[in-house]
Amino acid sequence: MHAARNISLCTKDCLCLFVCPTGATDTETGQIDFDRCLDGCRLCVDACPSHALYLVMDNYPEPKRKSAQIAKALQVLMESKSAQETVASSLALEAGTDARKLLAKAFAYSNRILSEDCGREAGFMLPQSAVVRDFLVGLLDQPFDEAFPADAVRELLELI
Amino acid sequence: MSDAVDMAPAALSAVCSNLSKACAKQLRKREADLFKSLSDYFNSKVIRVADADLNQLEEIAKQELAKNYPSLMVIAEEAVDRGTQRALTWGKKVTSIHTSLLARYQKQKDALLENNNLYVCEACGFIAVAAAVPDLCPICKAPAARFTKIS
Structure with missing residues (x-):
């Protein structure tokens, strides 16, 4: 488990710099140097007055598998949400008035959020899960065109 | 193998945009960018409804x-x-x-939209029709900062 910094919350009180025993909090990118951060140390997390630092797992335990029946039904609902997103975003492109265009955009945006939520509950919550790895491996077997970023998939399989 | 890969492009894009957000919350920027590139690819494959x-x-x-x-x-x-x-x-x-x-x-x-804006709650998708951003989402109780104004 290492510390990570949410830079948008950081108020530059810099307490982390003075409590960190390894200098891992002092970097040019604003992010913690994960390689130098001590496993579970959390001195910076407790010292930070703005809650900009928190601990994240290096290796996630495998989450409990969703029931196959629920996962399947959520995928069906997810496709239904995505179908509405597609209708709404098509509508936004050809809408006659500004108000109609805005309404269509709102429906597309809302349905994307609903679709993502179904996806999380269908087993795609933690990127480090076997469900996500199976999904990525499965994508590499699909007959997508040459614009498909297969390298991104391979890199993700290395990283997560 | 995952049968999720057989879903339509818009749903595949949502799986990937969701995972991109998840990585961003774990402060894993590289992974978030990679999932975003997958999400963008699938978005580009969505066939518009005529x-x-x-x-x-x-x-x-x-x-x-x-x-x-x-x-x-x-x-x-x-x-x-x-x-x-x-x-x-x-x-x-x-x-x-x-x-x-x-x-x-x-x-x-x-x-309907003459003196109103549209705001969407990032947490649950609730659409508000209002002159100003809601203080609280009536569905999931997310605060005003979690609303996105549609423009």
Whole structure:
């Protein structure tokens, strides 16, 4: 488990710099140097007055598998949400008035959020899960065109 | 192997945009960018609907409220899957508000938005029609900062 910094919350009180025993909090990118951060140390997390630092797992335990029946039904609902997103975003492109265009955009945006939520509950919550790895491996077997970023998939399989 | 890969491009894009957000919350920027590039690819593969209209949205939403939500809630309760029950509770309310918003628009037409903006809750998808951003999402209780103004 290492510390990570949410830079948008950081108020530059810099307490982390003075409590960190390894200098891992002092970097040019604003992010913690994960390689130098001590496993579970959390001195910076407790010292930070703005809650900009928190601990994240290096290796996630495998989450409990969703029931196959629920996962399947959520995928069906997810496709239904995505179908509405597609209708709404098509509508936004050809809408006659500004108000109609805005309404269509709102429906597309809302349905994307609903679709993502179904996806999380269908087993795609933690990127480090076997469900996500199976999904990525499965994508590499699909007959997508040459614009498909297969390298991104391979890199993700290395990283997560 | 995952049967999720057989879903339509828009759904594949949502799986990947969701994972991108998850990585961003874990402060894993590289992974977030990679999932985003996958999400963008699938978005570019979405086939637009030629004769899209608002009635289609209403039809699908009503179908979900009559069939998908009730049947899924039964199996989620049986399995004591509280996360799924939470998603269904929010989703059903948001979807039902979709149908009433469509009905209001059919009646009032563009006048609905004359002195109003549209705000979407990033947490649950609730669409607010209001002059100013809501203080609190009535569905999931997210604060004002979690709303995105549609423009």
